[in-house]
Amino acid sequence: MVRAGGRRQVDPCFEGCSWRTDLLLAVVCGVVYFKCLFYGITQSDDEVLITGSLPYLKNLANILTVFATDAFYQVKSIDLYRPLQSATFIIDAQWGMDTVLVAHGTNLLLHILSCLAVFRLFLLLNLRRQIALLGALVYATHYLFMTAVAWLPARGDLLLALFTFLTLITFIIQLETGKLRYYLYHGMFFTLAIFSKESAVVLPLLLYIYVWAYRKKDLLTRKKTAFLALYYAAVLTVYFMLKSAAVILYKGDTGIVPFLKNLRTLPEMVARFYLPVNMSTLPEYKLSATLAGVLVLVGLTALLWQARERVGREVLFAVAWFLLCILPGMAYFPLFYYFAYEHVDHRAYVTCFGLLLLNLQLVQAYGLDQKRYFNSVTLGLLLYLALFNLYYSGNYKDPAAFALRAIRTNPHSAQAFATYGTALHLQGRDDEALENLNRAIQIFRKYMPALHTRAEIYRLRGLNREALADLNTLLATDPEYSADDYYLRGLIRKELGDSAGAAADFNAALRLNPEHGGALDALGLAPQSTLNIDSPRRTGDGR
Structure with missing residues (x-):
């Protein structure tokens, strides 16, 4: 004033x-x-x-x-x-x-x-x-x-x-x-x-x-x-x-x-x-x-x-x-x-x-x-x-609350089912998680977050070929999606006897994330560390 x-x-x-x-x-x-x-x-x-x-x-x-x-x-x-x-x-x-x-x-x-x-x-x-x-x-x-x-x-x-x-x-x-x-x-x-x-x-x-x-x-x-x-x-x-x-x-x-x-x-x-x-x-x-x-x-x-x-x-x-x-x-x-x-x-x-x-x-x-x-x-x-x-x-x-509301009001959203499926997976409810992830992939076959989480569940259940198929689809859709997915695919390829393919995936993981502990360890470049399955990745919508 x-x-x-x-x-x-x-x-x-x-x-x-x-x-x-x-x-x-x-x-x-x-x-x-x-x-x-x-x-x-x-x-x-x-x-x-x-x-x-x-x-x-x-x-x-x-x-x-x-x-x-x-x-x-x-x-x-x-x-x-x-x-x-x-x-x-x-x-x-x-x-x-x-x-x-x-x-x-x-x-x-x-x-x-x-x-x-x-x-x-x-x-x-x-x-x-x-x-x-x-x-x-x-x-x-x-x-x-x-x-x-x-x-x-x-x-x-x-x-x-x-x-x-x-x-x-x-x-x-x-x-x-x-x-x-x-x-x-x-x-x-x-x-x-x-x-x-x-x-x-x-x-x-x-x-x-x-x-x-x-x-x-x-x-x-x-x-x-x-x-x-x-x-x-x-x-x-x-x-x-x-x-x-x-x-x-x-x-x-x-x-x-x-x-x-x-x-x-x-x-x-x-x-x-x-x-x-x-x-x-x-x-x-x-x-x-x-x-x-x-x-x-x-x-x-x-x-x-x-x-x-x-x-x-x-x-x-x-x-x-x-x-x-x-x-x-x-x-x-x-x-x-x-x-x-x-x-x-x-x-x-x-x-x-x-x-x-x-x-x-x-x-x-x-x-x-x-x-x-x-x-x-x-x-x-x-x-x-x-x-x-x-x-x-x-x-x-x-x-979970976010996804459930979306599912109730929009049963055609792959994102909603994938988000809920991932939440269930983190709670250890993998059977229910797979139901929702499968629904997401039925809606949109190349929905990458759903493919990623489903591959993790398949891997945990020993279903390596199913997990490999999901990871192949995901990384073909977006080769820059996540270092973790290359690392996970590298582990599966190694177990299936594809050493050259595994090495290529570990190097691809390091290209995206030079400090990825799992990939460094797999190539003999660092002490052992585990895959961080909760690391962030794009949902694919980008509002």
Whole structure:
């Protein structure tokens, strides 16, 4: 706060806010998500991103190398680029504590900061304070946003949301005040958003739509427009240059056909915003959810048409936010959609902010916050959202819970059956594990995690030829998959009398992992050590 003309002037970023409001939002987030702090991993990308990469993460010097590697800390192993996500995992690993516990704490902290930013953004978007607070509390408790908080690999969506909100907040304040520091903040937050997740490329267009929808064109001079356009272009150029050097070319279908395949994403996400339908850790499309979403869209469209004279064109900004965030991702169909899931919920964390804003604009247009029952309805709504949040977040506490939820809601997911089969194997329940692993391989014959675990079980049971067949299929599918699989195949070949083949596999294991103790010992280069069958490997989806 500064003094001007003898009066205390409130910084636009904090106008309408108070420490009590911030404390309320933080406490609500903490109550709803406290149990998530003690969750483990789900064995769905987090075993690669965190527990299987601890030596890398604990080296603080790697915080710079993440800008030259893909999301799995390698060069050109997958097509995902998440440098800021990777950097925050490295920071998590520096505390000398359980890195998984710290990572869950960081996710919760990012969610709290996002809720504080959401409240401020709603105020800047001309919502009355009581409505803005309602919106922030809905954001804090909504079950649809739970996946991004409870599932550690969704860190990129949390970062994207926070820095997107801050990008818009500083843009609006900079327009209103002309203060240089908000200009600089805006550039910084835009850059951080871009390096959080590629979805942020829509931000320049979204900002322009805001200027038009809220009639701010007079505040955006030609000089500012040109400078911002050049800055956005420079950041995006650097981003895509770094990304192209770090990731493999995208593998999957793109264009109008994938868009049509994914068209049901739109109504299903809308449906789940209002009702907890088809809630899954690995969802597939459901006719009931699609039809529910279509009905909601029809009703929402009719309501907007009826309220067209009340809401003004500001409502188009909310619609644009939702569509710009959801439509680009619908234009591609990755290969893993065929064996993992058909759409995901963690992207709703950013996308459905637009849908929430739209609903709050309607609440304000009809003056519902002035009604006697408003506080009672608000409390009931928050309890409804929080209870479903608490119920569904339990699906992310461990691999078995994650996989069982997926199996119940998506019986066509090879990933779900393989994850559950691996969890059963680690519990020593190999008969049940084989049933689930066989089901995964029936769905997708070359699903590598299932082949890997089944080969381990076959090996333990003395079924070397069956194990060898699975390992041959796995390593033919991806020769870079895991050093452990080459080592295991080398042991089997040695027992079957294929000394040359065994030596080749042991050397291949050392090529992937020069410190692999088992391979070194097999070649007479190190003291004996055992195979680590729990070492991480890619699940094959890469969200």
